[in-house]
Amino acid sequence: MSAVKATPSDKPVIVLFRHDLRLADNRALSAATTSGRPVLPVFILDEESRGTRPLGGARRWWLHKSLERLAEKLAELGGPLTLRKGKMVEVVKALVDESGADTLLWNRRYDPASMAADKALKQWARESNLAAESFDGHLLHEPSLVTTGNGGPYKVYTPFWRALASSDEPRPPLGAPRALNGFRGPIESMKLAAFELLPSQPDWSGGLRAAWMPGEEGAQARLRSFFADTLAGYGENRDLPGTVTTSRLSPHLAHGEITPYQIWDALKQEASSAPGGDIEKFRKEIGWREFCHHLLFHNPDLATKNYNSAFDAFPWRPDKARLAAWQRGRTGYPIVDAGMRELWQTGWMHNRVRMVVASFLTKHLLQDWRQGEVWFWDTLVDADPASNPANWQWVAGSGADAAPYFRIFNPVLQGEKFDPDGAYVRRFVPELAKLPDRFIHKPWQAPERALSKAGVKLGETYPVPAVDHGRARERALAAHKEMKGDA
DNA sequence: GTGAGCTTAGC
């Protein structure tokens, strides 16, 4: 807010929206509105700045829907959203020229390309005698400020979490501005449709529309229903994909429709009335999100480079047919196929199943984790530049604080343990729906009579397993030995 | 230097 006060003028203030598509707990927007000066809210679709990773299809759909809602709400407040396309710095320069603005405000981003673009923007503002100020909102703790006793980055989650727990309590969230003194000058805005964020032919977004309500109101509704229906028992139930057992807040967080400060505060209030392990368990998940950003901050190549460089020697076996079978949910392992189909249909996958499918791709099929990371990036509505690569590397064994490589998930046991009645498999792999519980996770073991009664013809209506679990496991362990040089 | 402790399990 200091940047605004330090520059007494009636000139407009530009507020940049990026992945902070909300009015509440938006410090940049609040700083602008409380200044009393004309406010020009802007969203720039930047797919050109150096190093920018183009958004995947699922996030593009979400972005369209969320911008639609944000624009409506800003218009109601009196300051319509201006849409532009191009390199962040160049477009802002043009907008400053057109509007006469002398102040730029934004909420900070933390992926390497975005940080570089924002740094360049601040540099240009300084050289041009413009005020520029950035604010927190996306993370509870600045990744650069969390350090070990030696001043280095953390490599293990638990000490990182302890460090967060012993640091300052996150600030309370801000409310939404009640009014907005919108800039009145003639500023041209692109039409949202011109961003071309929605799928054209064919329109695959029906499942996404049915599953989600993008936008700030959808995020708050999700938070409320999580607290009302799911938080009690979260610690125990969160591993069960068959019903709603997790918060499902991730896409809202990824787009900044809700902030971790708002969630943290809500948890705190809930804890005062109903203390319990479930709340702490969920806090730790917020902690993992922070840890992933910490890892990305200190390892800008996290999405493309093995965190543990020993894995550079891992003998992956690239195979397009196997990759395609995994992507389309046709591996012959029901829990894997259900997960991949949930992803394809809804743009999201339950956390437990993400681990199972990632383990299957990297260990059973020996496909490079980067193949999986790219697929998730394109298909997840919550695709996050930090969480996605960090968790892929965690599963693959190349990441920070990764599980020992020899712990290879058994997709049958995982299915039987976490989807015991097969409800999840039945929903997303309907061709197996009529199989009895005891065969739902291993149809190849079902007697012919049970299969025909359920209308299943292995190899026709549902694939035979792409690999045998036991042999695949031995092959993965051998590959790992080869990597270590003691093959 | 030293010791405690380490998300998610399989055989």
Add this chain to the structure above:
DNA sequence: CTAAGCTCA
């Protein structure tokens, strides 16, 4: 029961 170092204070 296995099996791996290695981080962090």
